[in-house]
Amino acid sequence: xxxxxxxxxxxxxxxxxxxxxxxxxxxxxxxxxxxxxxxxxxxxxxxxxxxxxxxxxxxxxxxxxxxxxxxxxxxxxxxxxxxxxxxxxxxxxxxxxxxxxxxxxxxxxxxxxxxxxxxxxxxxxxxxxxxxxxxxxxxxxxxxxxxxxxxxxxxxxxxxxxxxxxxxxxxxxxxxxxxxxxxxxxxxxxxxxxxxxxxxxxxxxxxxxxxx
Numbered sequence: 204x205x206x207x208x209x210x211x212x213x214x215x216x217x218x219x220x221x222x223x224x225x226x227x228x229x230x231x232x233x234x235x236x237x238x239x240x241x242x243x244x245x246x247x248x249x250x251x252x253x254x255x256x257x258x259x260x261x262x263x264x265x266x267x268x269x270x271x272x273x274x275x276x277x278x279x280x281x282x283x284x285x286x287x288x289x290x291x292x293x294x295x296x297x298x299x300x301x302x303x304x305x306x307x308x309x310x311x312x313x314x315x316x317x318x319x320x321x322x323x324x325x326x327x328x329x330x331x332x333x334x335x336x337x338x339x340x341x342x343x344x345x346x347x348x349x350x351x352x353x354x355x356x357x358x359x360x361x362x363x364x365x366x367x368x369x370x371x372x373x374x375x376x377x378x379x380x381x382x383x384x385x386x387x388x389x390x391x392x393x394x395x396x397x398x399x400x401x402x403x404x405x406x407x408x409x410x411x412x413x414x415x
Contacts, residue, residue: 204330204347207235210408211251212335212351215240218328221299222267225325225333225349226252230380231408235261240268242298246335247310251380255279262286269298271305273323290323300320301328303388307339311356318387319356330414338365347414348374350403352392353382363395366376372397373414375406 207215213231216223224243227234230251243261245253253276262268262285270280270287277289290296294305306328310319324334324341332345336356348371352362366374374396379385389405396403406412 204328204414205411206331206347206375206414207405207411208375208406208408212333212377213276214349214377216331218301218330219299221301223298223301223303224261225232226335227254227258228252229254229257235249237261238265240265240288242269243301244303244325244327245270245272245276246300246324246333247320248271248279249310249320249336250293252276252335253279253304254256255283255285259283259285271296271303271325273321274408275321282308285328292323303327304329304341304343306341307334307337310336311338332369332371338368340365340368345369345371346373347371349377350374350392351378352376352388355381357378359391362392366392366396366401371401373402373404375404377411 205217210231221241224240229250231318271290278313280287290305292308296303305323307324310322322335322337324339326332331347332350348369382388393403
């Protein structure tokens with residue numbers, strides 16, 4: 204599995220020749236002109252996870268491009284007439300022979316006065332777990348965790364607790380665009396993850412990594 208990082212929560216995952224684009228947003232420029240994508244996976248409708256108009260253009264530029272998302276982002280795509288599949292907790296689908304399982308229903312809470320809406324996470328090829336904006340722990344073992352490291356709905360203690368709960372073999376940071384000191388955060392996470400036998404890989408925008 205190869206993971207190419209853009210920024211924030213946007214990256215491309217390639218498994219057995221199948222290429223997935225996750226949470227494409229204007230906060231992570233560079234994905235707009237991608238070619239040879241097979242599917243787009245979108246966790247929810249917040250602006251830092253989807254740019255509907257550019258997704259529309261991306262879909263138009265591809266002969267075949269499957270889009271899977273939750274109810275909230277699906278509603279935005281429907282307004283633009285973009286074909287898509289709405290998925291829910293417990294669903295399973297395949298893209299080019301690669302299995303994707305869906306877990307979760309809600310965005311992590313920020314405050315009791317704020318309805319943060321829905322959110323789904325994607326487990327790709329029984330290897331990579333991308334939770335979107337949640338601390339959802341899937342009911343199956345996770346090899347690689349896309350670990351949210353910052354945001355208005357979390358703090359470092361929550362991140363560490365989540366890492367310990369999921370217990371992946373490897374982890375990469377995501378959702379870090381609001382972190383003013385990402386290098387410091389990644390350094391701490393690398394050290395703490397090692398104590399649990401987890402290999403934390405501080406993948407930054409513009410980098411790729413091959414997971415054996």
